[in-house]
Amino acid sequence: QSALTQPASVSGSPEQSITISCTGTGSDVGGYNYVSWFQQHPGKAPKLMIYDVDNRPSGVSDRFSGSKSGNTASLTISGLQAEDEADYYCSSYSSDNALDVVFGGGTKLTVL
């Protein structure tokens, strides 16, 4: 069981917007602004898309945005494109039990 809770799957049509949630506790998501999001295509390594809740690394499309409210962080993808179809994982710093970093279980995004 993953420390952070994500929906198993979400879907959307091209050009639509979708949001993926990531729920933790006050010891991780809610307590710190250290949430990151990764995109992973089949057989590939994860790619950093968002860090520190709402920051985009250089080269990542501005269609990807992050936010946080309480113990839940969110990744929003606007103007869905076929190449966005992938697995998405959230991650957060955790102060629980010396657990440095915790991950969510992942969300499969299907572009219809």
Add this chain to the structure above:
Amino acid sequence: QLHLEESGPGLVKPSETLSLTCTVSGGFITSSSYYWGWIRQPPGKGLEWIGSAYYTGRTYYNPSLKSRVTISLDTPKNQIFLTLTSVIAADTAVYYCARRPYWYFDFWGRGIQVTVSS
């Protein structure tokens, strides 16, 4: 451009020790700005943080693996090592090394598949 590459045996027998190497090029693991971490992904499952190390030798481990894991560095060779003892089938996974500026991993290796089987 930073590049990380994992290497090691793809097959390990149950109860034996898994040893992997991450070779870093295009940057130095002695940089005070970064930690270096190992993450794994069992087949069809999500990501699991294994541990992180700083160039000073300071290490942090996932409590669920702490009794079996060691992460170490060879700074002259710019390499990071992962050792996992007494492996079982559940340790079968793709193992990634990655750079960690603060509390996120920004550069990842392509990963190495490790299977535990007799």
